Amino acid sequence: MAIEKILKDDASEEKGERARMASFVGAIAITDLVKTTLGPKGMDKILQSTGRGHEVTVTNDGATILKSLHIDNPAAKVLIDISKVQDDEVGDGTTSVVVLAGELLREAEKLVAAKIHPVTIISVYNNVCLFYRLRMASECARNALLQRVVDNKENAGYAFILYYLPNVLGFDKEHFAQLAVDAVMRLKGSTNLEAIQIIKKPGGSLKDSFLDEGFILDKKIGLGQPKRIENAKILVANTAMDTDKVKIYGARVRVDSMSKVAEIEGAEKEKMREKVKKIMAHGINCFVNRQLIYNFPEELFADASILAIEHADFDGIERLALVTGGEIASTFDNPESVKLGHCKLIEEIMIGEDKLIHFSGVEMGQACTVVLRGASHHVLDEAERSLHDALCVLSQTVNDTRVLLGGGWPEMVMAKEVDELARKTPGKKSHAIEAFSRALVAIPTIIADNAGLDSADLVAQLRAEHHKEGCNAGIDVISGSVGDMAELGIAESFKVKQAVLLSAIEAAEMILRVDEIITCAPRKREDRM
Amino acid sequence: MAAVTAAQPRSSKTESYVDNKRKEDIRQANIKAARAVADAVRTSLGPKGMDKMISTANGEVIITNDGATILNKMEVLQPAAKMLVDLSKSQDSAAGDGTTTVVVIAGALLKQCLLLLTNGIHPTVISDSLHKASTKAVDVLTAMAVPLEISDRESLIKSASTSLNSKVVSQYSTLLAPLAVDSVLSVVDPAKPDMVDLRDIKIVKKLGGTVDDTELVKGLVFDKKASHAAGGPTRMENAKIAVIQFQISPPKTDIEQSIVVSDYTQMDRILKEERNYILGMIKKIKATGCNVLLIQKSILRDAVTDLSLHYLAKAKIMVIKDVEREDIEFITKTLNCLPIANIEHFRAEKLGHADLVEEVSLGDGKIVKVTGIKDMGRTTTVLIRGSNQLVIDEAERSLHDALCVVRCLVSKRFLIAGGGAPEIELSRQLGAWSKVLHGMEGYCVRSFAEALEVIPYTLAENAGLNRIAIVTELRNRHAQGEINAGINVRKGQITNILEENVVQPLLVSTSAITLATECVRMILKIDDIVNVRDSTMVSTAKYLLSSRILYGGFFLNFLLCLFVFFSKLCFLVNNETIHMQHAHLAIQALL
Secondary structure (H helix, E strand, O other), X not given: OOOOOOOOOOOEEEEHHHHHHHHHHHHHHHHHHHHOOOOOOOOEEEEEEXXXXXXXEEEOOHHHHHHOEOOOOHHHHHHHHHHXXXXXXXXXXXXXXXXXXXXXXXXXXXXXHOOOOHHHHHHHHHHHHHHHHHHHHHHHHHHHHHHHHHOOHHHHHHHHHHHHOOHHXXXXXXXXXXXXXXXXXXXXXXXXXXXXXXXXEEEOOHHHOEEEEOEEEOOOEOOOOOOEEEEEEEEEEOOOEOOOOOOOOOOEEEEOOHHHHHHHHHHHHHHHHHHHHHHHOOOOOEEEEOOOEOHHHHHHHHHOOOEEEOOOOHHHHHHHHHHHOOOEEOOOOOHHHXXXXXXXXXXXXXXXXXXXXXXXXXXXXXXXXXEEXXXXXXXXXHHHHHHHHHHHHHHHHHHOOOEEEOOOHHHHHHHHHHHHHHHHOOOOHHHHHHHHHHHHHHHHHXXXXXXXXXXXXXXXXXXXXXXXXXXXXXXXXXXXXXXEHHHHOOEEEXXXXXXXXXXXXXXXXXXXXXXXXXXXXXXXXXXXX | OHHHHXXXXXXXXXXXXXXXXXXXXXXXXXXXXXXXHHHHXXXXXXXXXXXXXXXXXXXXXXXXXOHHHHHHHHOOOOHHHHHHHHHHHHHHHHOOOOHHHHHHHHHHHHHHHHHHHHOOOOHHHHHHHHHHHHHHHHHHHHHHOEEOOOOOHHHHHHHHHHHHHOOOOHHHHHHHHHHHHHHHHHHOEOOEOOOOOHHHEEEEEEEEOOHXXXXXXXXXXXXXXXXXXXXXXXXXXXXXXXXXXXXXOOOXXXXXXXXXOOOHHHHHHHHHHHHHHHHHHHHHHHHOOOOEEEEEOOOXXXXXXXXXXXXXXXXXXXXXXXXXOOHHHHHHHHHOOOXXXXXXXXXXXXXXXXXXXEEEEEOOEEEEEEEEEOOOOOOEEEEEEEOOHHXXXXXXXXXXXXXXXXXXXXXXXXXXXXXXXXXXXXXXXXXXXXXXXXXHXXXXXXXXXXXXXXXXXXXXXXXXXXXHHHHHHHHHHHHOOOOOEEEEOOOOEEEEOOXXXXXXXXXXXXXXXXXXXXXXXXXXXXXXXXXXXXXXXXXXXXXXXXXXXXXXXXXHHHHHHHHHHHHHHHHHOOOOOOOHHHHHHHHHHHO
């Protein structure tokens, strides 16, 4: 019985078992791809662009890897999305979330094969998750208390960064952890990471990286202008400093003699001079413009010994306005209404071979700049990503000081609880609960595998340790054995962990519910190219 | 791709054997590729190293001995090999010299790593041990170093000549080494004695003569003629120099303009007005006593016209036109003057003064020299001569290395012996240290120590010596406590290399070791290569899409052409103040 074709040409439809299969395969493939980057001894990936130039990125950051993948599988796209969301929300745990979701799906697949309805699995996952969260929060309360007694707040953050910074930074971890903690402590509790500027300069080694209080702008000071200004009053602007043109199409001047042209040219110059005068009327000694400053106004500024910086990028001026407490101005008629930025000292400094402009003693005391140095662009980019993760987590932790122990400790504690729950639950549900606990255990397993350790043995040992009450055991990848996480000072943020768990379960749930995939026909390209 | 490998999902990880075969393959492929790159430059190491001839895609030929240049032109594609290219670049920016050394060391380290990997040591363990070893190595090197006074010109020259001796232009090292030292010392600012900005040293290349004719000019050199139109002066004593950024040509407004001519009498009048206008400007210039004009290049309108040149010649003003915008800073710094952007601001106090500005014929062209500048800024110009372009280019690269060496010494005032002495000493000390370490660490550090011997090996090999005999003797001498024994390539034997005046800055050695280690560690950690989409293509596509929405598909092609054209234009004239923005604006205006 031939049914008329419902879908367009090239569109396809996959149903039931096949659809589920496709999503499982896609999700698990993604998981396997990023799995090896998990943990302090995770490996890096080379991302090679297929476009012109074949640019190369070396990274360990889950979000970065996933973001740049070619993916056609819808389920895989869901995982990539959750990793992105994780990145935006808490900034770290981007790999963990994908791995956990993948492991949950891997287990779910077996359950489905054993004739357990996906909806049952989902409801169990959800229930367990709820249970897990409550337990984790209470564990946390216990732990945070413990943590606070042992260390003060700052040290907790420090130890915890040590664990988190990916291994590219290697032995310079301590240095970087200190950098990150100092930077976040300057923020005084705000999570506005914009005030922390990261500048990358190739050359030197990672150890030469430093934290600088103040703001650094990678631009040049105009010719003949002072290179050093104390008690600077800064006007940050976004305005055209060539000529104010009539921007209507077809506007033109019609004259009948050369002298008139000269007059108009003179008038244009005069307008510019007016504008510069207005700008100077603000009583400033530093002018930063996002657009170019042409030779003529540059000279006027030089004559008035005003430091003028042209062509600062968008990001640069927004941040500069933020940290110096000024506003970005584009009209200059009312000097009183424009808020100027202030700083104690502006001077030219040299980092490596380049000259940069340094603003110190800025209005917003929280602001600081981290200057990263490193052998190559790859090292620098990766260091920036790691530092960014660390900063995100730290700033979150400063607000929510609850921390969990690291090294697979929370997973093991929960797995134990979940296992007990499974034993108490009658019926098919208990299978799903057990599956959940297996998925949790997969995380310490992967961490151990990545460190080249015998995961089967270690995880078994860990499980045995955890059978005792109030145990702090976790995997110590440095020595390759089971160790006391509280003693080693390895901790992770509760907020990150919670976000990982919630998003992973949500994603798994979403993928499990799918029983049909419809692929639409690709939009045709017009042949105009 | 990934989907295929995972087509049969494995059962739970806890129960299965992990197949890491693919990862090993990728790591090995990476290491092999990187080593291939290192091998390519290995033969150019040392004073008797050979040169490479590179013929680039556009038919240009380069002969060089400089590691960074060779690698740069090789256009490698393999990602790990690319990292080695970057490595030599960063050595270039950090120390300026030792660009070959750093790559050779990295290659040797990778070779040892491959061995360690096949012995089943985990890459992170290797990586951590390498890091430890390199920190220790830096300590050892620092302990070996000899402090230096900046006033000690002899020592500075010695180290500059060590660098130059390994180059194509080595026979001129007696000339170039003192030149490099003098030029760096002349730009050191007494207020900031540790900082040297090499941009304050301008290198001008001019074909003709030989490298022997290379000279240090206390003043400015322009690689262009003075304007000869209408017989303007080409030599000016007691020059008053103005750097101008405006144009001496008929006026032009930023708004589009048109002059309406209705009858022929008006034409005469307009021509006359034009003449008067220019004459007026030149009178103002003359009134300040200025007699040399440096005019910035302009693309929006003619910087000078024949007419204005004529008047300038009449006014006995020497003109040098088409000065690049980025050179203005250097020029004003040297002349101790201010650029002038408007005729109204043309005042005597903005002028620079020099005893002599003259046009000199050199080889096939002419240059303009400015000497005897009053209150000259801390800058220096080096004029390089050579019989062909290849020699000149190589001389420039070699001189750059020599300048960097001197700069290193100014910022970090320590010298270390050359000739493989530091490497063999490191190898010995680290070897001893590895014996007190435990476990894998000791094993890896020993490999690191062995890898460092590659430098003396290569030095001996390139000099045509028996490398095994030489290196074993060297090791022996070091074991007896002669830490400065090194390979004397000229004599073909082991001597105290400090006495032979073969010295190099400490910074070059330390940064070579730390950078090479950092790079090797990075390569070790990589276990997969993932192909990703190109971000620039995405942005282009987005741009096209948005423009399609804006203007409809019909304009698409037209728009693209325009965009490409404008971006090319911007590329050509990027020293001018035209910017991409304008290109966009122009497109919009046209539509």
